[in-house]
Amino acid sequence: MLDAYQESLLIFFGINLIAAFSFYLPFKTGQVSLGQAGFMGVGAYAAGIITTKLGLYFPLGLATSAVVSAIVGLxxxxxxxxxxxxxxxxxxxxxxxxxQVVALxxxxxxxxxxxxxxxKQDNLLLYIYGVLVVIVLFFFRLERSSLGRAMVAIHGDEDAAEVMGIDIVRIKLFAFSIGAAFAGMAGCMFAHMTTYVDSLTFGILLAVNILMFxxxxGGTTFLGPIVGTIGLYFLPEMLRTLREWMELIPIEWTENSEFLTSAYDWLYDFFDFENEKRWIAYAIIIILMMIWRPQGLMSRDLVKRWGRRLTGSRA
Amino acid sequence: MLEQQLINGLMLGASYAMVAIGYTLIFGVLRLLHFAHGEVFMLGAFFGLQIVIYMTGVEVVAAAIMAIESFLDVKGILLFFAIFGAMIGTGIIGALVVFVAVRPVDNKFPLAPLISTIGVTILIQNVTIMVFGGTLRSFPASIEPVRYQIGDLTIDSVQIFILVTAFALMGSMWYLIEKTRIGRAIRATSESHETAALLGVNVNFIVLFVFILASCLAGVAGVLDGVKNSNVSPFMGLEVAVKALVCMLLGGLGNIVGALVAGFLLGTVEILSSAYLGSGLRDFLTFSILITILLFKPTGLFGTRVVRD
Incomplete structure (x- = not known):
């Protein structure tokens, strides 16, 4: 059904998406965290100790990583x-x-x-997408609940929210530590996919990537992290396949014209998106995105407008 | 032994301080964490390296330099060219960053300019890898180090050169900010864009100027770092960038003298702790200092100039 490359692609996509959600939850209350990679590291090491050092089952490791990360998050x-x-x-x-220093x-x-x-855990894909379904359902409910609205209020104006009787301490702590738990689970999955982690795995670059997703x-609806992770994770991977697409062009089309042959060769060389060029393209896309839509691709207004169009109701 | 370590600390601190001053200047006028600043530092080192390689490679230029050096009876003219060239190069990069990633991005959304400068970070790093290769490159020794012995203390001419250049540049930076007209405009912009604009300051120009200034300083720091460690790599930017962030905070956001002192302080603490406690604990200490400051004195050791909003 899926070859090994596609499966690993989907697994790492899922891990990145869980990590993106782990950033999104505290961000809903206005807390911007560059520590999510650190929580992933905590989760990876906690689960690694359970499964590797103590030889216990993976689900226990997953639960431990969530609990330990949540406590550290608190x-x-x-x-x-x-x-x-x-x-x-x-x-x-x-x-x-x-x-990182502790890991080192x-x-x-x-x-x-x-x-x-x-x-290495079998059926990791199932675990990851099982957790993701739970997380997405959680956010789907959260954004329609008073707790979700309280979070948005805290993001907007903390003092005003407090005056309205919102317990900002509890809600912010809840968001931060549950977010940390998500990150811990992502780290646990990561460790049981790669079978090896070290202090450099969960560095600042990973944290920055999660923030970018x-x-x-878009940080105002839970569709934002999904769209962002799809865009920023699959886009660089897709650039790599441009060459394969080019190879589909039949050779008869170009072989008769010297110009077309050289153009083909030039383009083929240009599409060498294996290493640096892929990242350069990625960086340019990010800068253009921020110029074009600084609020992120998805926003709550956009989702509302689409929802109205779908249901045919008027505002 | 202790004095020797103190000198090493000062050397490390010079890099931190020069990068941190740039951070703090940019944060002052834009409230922006300029993420790509460490990469500008790295680019400075590469520009300096290319200039040194070019000038020693082309015979006519090399001969001319030799002639000037023997005429003036000094050594290391080459390094001045490298520093000057790197300054111009990174200054241009700084201006480009403003035009590409700062001005077009709406800063009503506080995270957007941060993300676009992260984009610039990835861009600069990978272009550098593509052009110069992803490996460590050695920086040719362009001054023959002359060792001086003061008591137990050994200091060589390269170290003296680095410290003098760093201090001279930071001194002139301080003068520029505190004593000149444009410095006053920068300080006014740091207080409030609206008020500064009402008083006739061209805020857009000041932002551009600050970016160029900060980038020049980081570029020179990069060259000096390359000379000191005698190698450069496309990945040298990140660590200095993170450490300089700590220095910016330690000195108080927007406080230039604070960033300078904090840079030297942190450099010394790091060298001393890795000498006496082991290098594993060095970063632990650094970031514990960061967190302690954040929790108990977020205005930094020397007070912040940025009004919290």
């Missing part, structure tokens, strides 16, 4: 209540770096040799 989220904006960005960035120096999990020999996709 520990980071509580002091983070006091600060916002760039200060919170820097705090979570510092947290991510500290996770903790002998029990291999220190600088990395955490090796994590068992959500901001490019």
């Amino acid at each position: 520990m980071v989220g509580f002091p983070a209540l006091r600060i916002k904006g760039i200060y919170l960005l820097l705090l979570t960035l510092g947290f991510g770096q500290i996770v 120096t903790w002998d029990y999990t291999g220190a600088h040799n990395g955490f090796q020999g994590i068992p 959500v901001v490019v996709g």
Whole structure:
């Protein structure tokens, strides 16, 4: 049904999407976190200890990664209540770096040799998309609940929300630690896919990528992270297939004309999107996206408008 | 031994401080975390390297440089060319960043300019890898280091050169910001774009100018770092960028002198902690400092100039 490449593509897409959701939940309350990669690392190491060091089952490892990450999330989220904006960005960035240092120096999990020999999990695709279905349902319900509206209110104006009687401390902490739990599960899945993690796996670049998935996709509706992750994860992969598409052009079309042959060769060379060029294209797409739609591809207004058009009702 | 480590700390701190000053200037006028600043630093090192390679490679130029050096009886003229060229190069890059990723992006959405500068980061890094290759490249030694012995302390001419250049540049930067007309305009823009514009400051120009200034400084820091470590790589930007962020915060957002002092402070702390506590604990200490400052004194050690909004 699926070959190994397609399956791994879907698995990593799912992991990235869970990670994007983990950023999206605290972001709903206005908390911008560069620490999601750090929480992924916490989850990966926690689950790795359960399955590799203690030899227990994968579902237990998954549950442990969620619980441990949620607790660490509370520990980071509580002091983070006091600060916002760039200060919170820097705090979570510092947290991510500290996770890396711990991973690099903790002998029990291999220190600088990395955490090796994590068992590869069968049916990981099912686990990932099972978790994703639960997460999507959670957000679908959340955005239609008073809790979801309270989160949007906190994002808009914290003081006004507090005056309205919203318990901002509890809601912000809830969002931050559940978000951390999502990230922890993503990290656990990642570790049981690659069978090896080290301190560099969950670095600042991963955290930045997660942030980009959500901001490019749009941070006001749960469709945003989905669209953003599809766009930013599959787009670079799709660029790699441009050459395969070119190879479908029959050779008779170009062989009679010298110009067409050279044009074909030039284009074929140009479409060498294996390494740097792929990233250059990716970067250009991101910059253009931010110029074109700084609020992200999907926004709540857009979704509402589409919903009205679908149901045929008028506003 | 301790004095020797202090000198190493100062050397590391010079890089941090020069990058952090750029960060803090840009944050001051735009409230923007300029993510690509570390890559500008890296580009500076590559520009400097290319200039040195070119000038020692072309015979006529190399001979002319030799003649000038023997005429003036100094060494290391080449490095001045490298620094000057890198400054111009990174200045242009800084201006390009403004035109490509800052001006066209609506900053009503605070994360959008951040993401577009992250895009620039990826762009610069991969273009550099494509053009120069993704490996470590050695920086040719262009000054023969002369060692000086002061008591137990050894310091060589390269180190002196780096420290003098860094201090001279940061000093002139301080003068520019605090004592000149355009510096006053920059400070006014940092307080409020609207008020500055009402008072006749061309805010768009000031933003452009600040980006160019900050990028020049980062470029020079890159060249000096390349000379100091005698190698450059396309991946050298990230670590300095993160550490300089810590320095910016430590010194107080928007505070130039604060960023300078914090840069040297952090450089010294890092060298001392890796010398006496082991290098694993170095980053742990650095980011613990970051978090402690954030939680207990978010205005930094020397006070912030940015009004919290």
